[in-house]
Amino acid sequence: MRRAAFTLIELLVVIAVIAVLIGLLMPAVQSARSAARRAQCQNNLKQIGIALASYLGERNVFPMSAVAGTGHGVNQSCFALILPEMEQRPLYAAYNFNVENFDPSNRTVVGAQIASFLCPESPLEQSPLASEDVVRFDGTKYPTGSAFGRCNYAANWGGSQNTLGQDFAKINGGYRGVMLTVKATGPKGPTTCFRTQDIRDGMSNTIAVGEKRDSQGWDVGGYAGSEFDVATSPDFLQTADPAQKDDPLLRKVFSGSFHVGQTHFLLCDGSVRPLRATMNKAAWYALLTRDGKEVISADSY
Numbered sequence: 001m002r003r004a005a006f007t008l009i010e011l012l013v014v015i016a017v018i019a020v021l022i023g024l025l026m027p028a029v030q031s032a033r034s035a036a037r038r039a040q041c042q043n044n045l046k047q048i049g050i051a052l053a054s055y056l057g058e059r060n061v062f063p064m065s066a067v068a069g070t071g072h073g074v075n076q077s078c079f080a081l082i083l084p085e086m087e088q089r090p091l092y093a094a095y096n097f098n099v100e101n102f103d104p105s106n107r108t109v110v111g112a113q114i115a116s117f118l119c120p121e122s123p124l125e126q127s128p129l130a131s132e133d134v135v136r137f138d139g140t141k142y143p144t145g146s147a148f149g150r151c152n153y154a155a156n157w158g159g160s161q162n163t164l165g166q167d168f169a170k171i172n173g174g175y176r177g178v179m180l181t182v183k184a185t186g187p188k189g190p191t192t193c194f195r196t197q198d199i200r201d202g203m204s205n206t207i208a209v210g211e212k213r214d215s216q217g218w219d220v221g222g223y224a225g226s227e228f229d230v231a232t233s234p235d236f237l238q239t240a241d242p243a244q245k246d247d248p249l250l251r252k253v254f255s256g257s258f259h260v261g262q263t264h265f266l267l268c269d270g271s272v273r274p275l276r277a278t279m280n281k282a283a284w285y286a287l288l289t290r291d292g293k294e295v296i297s298a299d300s301y
Contacts (some may be wrong), residue, residue, distance in 0.1 A: 004016070004040055004107065004237060007069060026168045032060055032262070033163060034069060034121070034137070034259075035210075036251050036274055037119075037120040037121045037259075038259050038264075039119070040120045041121060041152075041211070041257075041259065041264055042264055042272045043212075044068070044115075044116050044117070044118075044119070044153065044155065045209060045264055045265075045266040046087040046266070046270070047086065047273045048082070048086070048116070048153060048209055048266060049208070049209075049266045049270040049271075049272070050085070050270065051082040051085030051086045052082060052085075052208060052209075053270055054085040054269075055081065055082050055084075055085055056196065057069075058194055059193060060196075061193035061195050062178050062179050062193055062194050062195075062208070063078040063081040063082060063193065064078060064179060064180060064181065064182035065078045065121065065155040065157050065178060065180055065185065065207055065217075065222065065226050065227045066078070066181040066221025066222035066225070066226055066227065067077075067181075067182060067184045068182065068221075068222070070104070071155060073097055073098050073099060073100070073222070073257065074100055074113065074174075074217060074221075075100050075101040075102065075221045075222070076097060076101050076156050076221055077101075077218065077219050077220060077222075077225060078179050078221075078226055079117060079153075079218040079219060079226060079228030080095060080101070080219045083095070084242060086116060087167070088112070088114060088244060090230065091109050091112055091114075093121055094108065094109050095109045095110075095180075095228065099147075099247075101116070101219050101220065101221065102131045102142045102143055102145070102146045102216070103145055104145055104146065104201070106146070106219075107145070107146045107147070108150065108221045109191065109219075110146060110147075110148050110218075111128045111146065111147045111148065111149055111219065112149050112295070113126065113128070113149045113150070114149060114151075115147075116220060117149070117151040117152065117153060117218045118148075118150065118151070118152055119152035119153075119211060119257070119258070119259075121258045121259050122152055122162070122213065122214075122245040122258050123258065124213070124214055124215055125252075126150050127150075127175075128147035128149050128151065128217070129141060129147060129148050129149070129216055129217055129222075130144070130146075130147050131144060131145060131146035131147060131148065132215065133216075133277045134148065134190060134216045134225075134259055135216070135221055135224065135249075136222075136223065137161055137222065137223040137224075140260040144199065148216060148217025148218070148220050149217055149218055149219075150213055150215055150217060150218070151212075151215040151217060151218035151225075151226075152214070152215065153209050153210070153211060153212065153215075153253070153266075153291065154209065154210060154211075154212045154215060154225070154227050154228040155178075155179035155208065155209055155225075155226055155227050156177035156178055156179065156206075156207045156208060156210060156225055156228065156288055156292065157173060157177040157179060157180050157181065157221070157227045157228075158172070158174065158176030158177025158180075158210065159173070159174030159175055159177070159229070159230060159252075159287050160174075160229040160230045160231065161223055161229055162231075162250075162253050162254070163227050164231060164236065164244075165209070165229050165230045165231045165232070165236075166233075166251070167232055168230040168232075168285055168288070169230075171285065172262075172285060172292065173214045173291055175290070176190055176289040176291075177207070177288060177290060178194055178198075178199060178206060178207075178208050178268060178290050178294070179194075179208065179227075180192075180193075180194075181221065181222050181227070184197070184223070186268070194290065198290060198291070199268055199290045199291070200291040200293070201286070201289065201290055201292060201294065202266035202274075203269035204265065204267055204268070204269040204271065205267070205286070205287065205296055206267060206268045206287065206288075206289070206290050207265045207266070207267055207268075207288055207296075208266050208267060208268045209265070209266040209268070210234070210255040210265040211255060211256065211257045211259075211263050211264050211265070212228050212251070212252065212255055212256060212262070213252075213256045213257065214248065214251040214252045214253040215252055215277075216252055223253070224249065224252040224253050225252075226252060228253070229253045229255075230253040230254075230288055231254045231275075232255070232257055232281055232284075233277045233278070233279065233281065234263045234265070234275040234276070234277055234279065235255065235256040235257055235262075235263045235277040235285060236254045236256065236277075236286060237250060237251065237254065237256050237277075238256065238277040239277055241280075260277065261277075262274035262276055262277075263273060263275055263277070265287075267287075273301065275287075276301070278301055279300065280300045282300075283296050283297075283300030285300070
């Protein structure tokens with residue numbers, strides 16, 4: 001005798017079992033995806049580290065984080081300078097370094113989206129930022145007519161221009177990092193590019209580049225662009241109040257990450273380390289100075 005079709009109860013049991021299995025599998029799938037995105041982000045920083053090492057080997061100095069001053073040929077970032085080492089030689093060759101980064105002749109290059117400059121964990125809009133929306137530190141904006149490809153990484157210039165980061169400035173001063181806005185005026189006079197021997201705290205104890213949640217563009221030199229300001233922790237917004245967490249400017253200014261519990265940083269020796277937002281503040285500050293003579297213990301991270 002032929003067996004009847006599934007009863008309603010049997011069907012409901014099968015559906016319930018499938019739902020339970022999906023519920024058990026989903027966290028594992030999400031965890032695996034998050035781990036893959038974290039690995040990709042670390043690889044992006046490693047590629048930037050290789051590019052910086054190549055630049056340093058050829059020129060004996062780290063690149064400037066931004067070109068400042070008056071006249072033409074300013075605002076370019078350290079990321080524009082290392083394009084050949086990032087396997088982006090065609091973009092580098094098409095770039096006109098004799099004019100500003102927002103000049104119409106550079107429109108196609110600066111608007112390019114470069115995968116190695118984007119963290120895969122970011123949920124934010126990654127379309128190019130219109131030049132008229134780029135804000136300089138003095139509050140002025142770029143002229144219209146261009147757009148800048150986003151970037152989730154920024155150079156350590158070793159200071160803070162935002163009032164929320166003045167604690168570091170009071171203790172250490174400014175311009176204490178490894179890639180600065182050249183032709184700016186620091187505590188010791190006009191800034192310059194640094195050599196390996198200038199990193200007196202050691203290449204493995206000094207941060208070169210870190211993650212940012214957002215940026216005004218990979219070729220927007222300086223504030224809220226190619227540099228990150230120092231805050232009281234590697235990811236200040238993770239522990240900040242809700243009003244600050246939602247501030248789009250602060251996401252562009254301070255280091256930080258959408259990875260759960262950690263922000264990745266490239267050290268001058270090419271290694272990549274995840275740092276916790278709750279790490280020891282003195283150790284965090286020590287990693288940002290090139291010649292502070294601080295002693296950093298292994299358990300400080």
